[in-house]
Amino acid sequence: QVQVVESGGGLVQAGGSLRLSCTASGLNFGATYMGWFRQAPGKEREGVSCITPFSGTTSYADFVKGRFTVSRDNPKVTLYLQMDSLSPEDTAVYYCAATRNKYCSLTKSNFHYWGQGTQVTVSS
Numbered sequence: 001q002v003q004v005v006e007s008g009g010g011l012v013q014a015g016g017s018l019r020l021s022c023t024a025s026g027l028n029f030g031a032t033y034m035g036w037f038r039q040a041p042g043k044e045r046e047g048v049s050c051i052t053p054f055s056g057t058t059s060y061a062d063f064v065k066g067r068f069t070v071s072r073d074n075p076k077v078t079l080y081l082q083m084d085s086l087s088p089e090d091t092a093v094y095y096c097a098a099t100r101n102k103y104c105s106l107t108k109s110n111f112h113y114w115g116q117g118t119q120v121t122v123s124s
Contacts, residue, residue, distance in 0.1 A: 002026035002113040006096045009118030016086050018120060022079040022096030024113070029053075030074040033099050036081045037108055038092035039117075045095065047106025049081065059104050063089075086122045093117040 035050035049070040097111035
């Protein structure tokens with residue numbers, strides 16, 4: 001059974017930073033394409049970033065480019081999302097997700113396994 005678990009959320013002031021972590025069990029993490037999504041109150045869940053398993057090639061949504069960095073440590077079975085220059089508009093529940101597909105995507109329907117989410121709140 002696949003389990004995905006995020007951690008690292010919290011409350012931060014505008015302009016600050018947070019690093020989210022995600023672990024996944026029950027799958028071959030080192031061969032799995034991974035992604036980060038977020039969902040703000042009253043809004044649809046949206047793709048933030050994805051990363052390929054071997055080369056670590058990354059993709060980002062335009063609204064986080066230059067501020068967020070996704071990375072992975074395959075031996076530690078951990079995915080990261082470094083979030084810098086945070087603004088109140090980044091306030092959301094952040095989700096880690098894994099896909100059985102062999103391509104990177106920012107579309108939530110392309111992902112099969114989800115964590116429970118971690119709250120990120122940015123105060124002004």
